[in-house]
Amino acid sequence: MALDRTLFIVKPDAVARNLIGRILAHVEDKGFRIAEARFTRLTREQCQEFYAEHLGKPFFNELVDFMTSGPVMLTCLERENAVAFLREVIGATDPAQAAAGTVRKLYAESKGRNSVHASDSPASADREVKLFFGVAALAR
Numbered sequence: 535m536a537l538d539r540t541l542f543i544v545k546p547d548a549v550a551r552n553l554i555g556r557i558l559a560h561v562e563d564k565g566f567r568i569a570e571a572r573f574t575r576l577t578r579e580q581c582q583e584f585y586a587e588h589l590g591k592p593f594f595n596e597l598v599d600f601m602t603s604g605p606v607m608l609t610c611l612e613r614e615n616a617v618a619f620l621r622e623v624i625g626a627t628d629p630a631q632a633a634a635g636t637v638r639k640l641y642a643e644s645k646g647r648n649s650v651h652a653s654d655s656p657a658s659a660d661r662e663v664k665l666f667f668g669v670a671a672l673a674r
Contacts, residue, residue: 538616539569539672540653541662546604548649553641554607557650560637561611564623570610570667576602584665593646600646608666617659620652 542561544554558568576584581598588594611620625636627648632639642648653659663671 537612537614538656538659539610539612539663540616540620540659541651541666542566542609542611542620542653543651544607544609545647545649545651546600546606547643547647548641549605549607551641553649557637557641558607558609560640561620561623564619566611566613566616566620566623568609569612570608570663570671572608572666573605574608575605578602580665584662596646610663610667610671617653617656621654624650624652 544557548554548557562568578598581601582589585594585597585601588597613619623637625632625638627638628645629638629642629648630645632642637650638648641650653662660672
């Protein structure tokens with residue numbers, strides 16, 4: 535069984551509502567292991583690099599403002615089929631459309647304040663984990 539790694543972020547809205555423990559317990563209960571973790575406040579530069587694919591889109595500056603508005607919990611999660619399964623566990627970006635029992639259905643306030651981020655592809659997961667935890671975190 536090959537283990538994969540993916541980036542998972544508990545965003546500022548969920549951190550401010552003291553949901554880190556509940557959210558991490560939820561993903562651990564789904565079989566994820568926390569391989570790396572760090573509580574931090576992202577800089578504008580980090581966010582701009584992280585969300586570079588959205589540069590020029592109408593929501594880009596608002597997204598960067600939000601993600602730098604308070605601390606976040608950065609985690610590198612590990613399990614078989616980590617990227618795809620985590621996307622199922624967190625649910626749709628818009629909590630109104632998220633399935634019952636998903637992280638966003640349970641904890642998100644809105645589409646913009648949706649409590650968590652998860653990598654959307656294996657390539658994104660590798661880039662994002664490397665960005666926040668370094669290349670050594672990609673070792674399995």
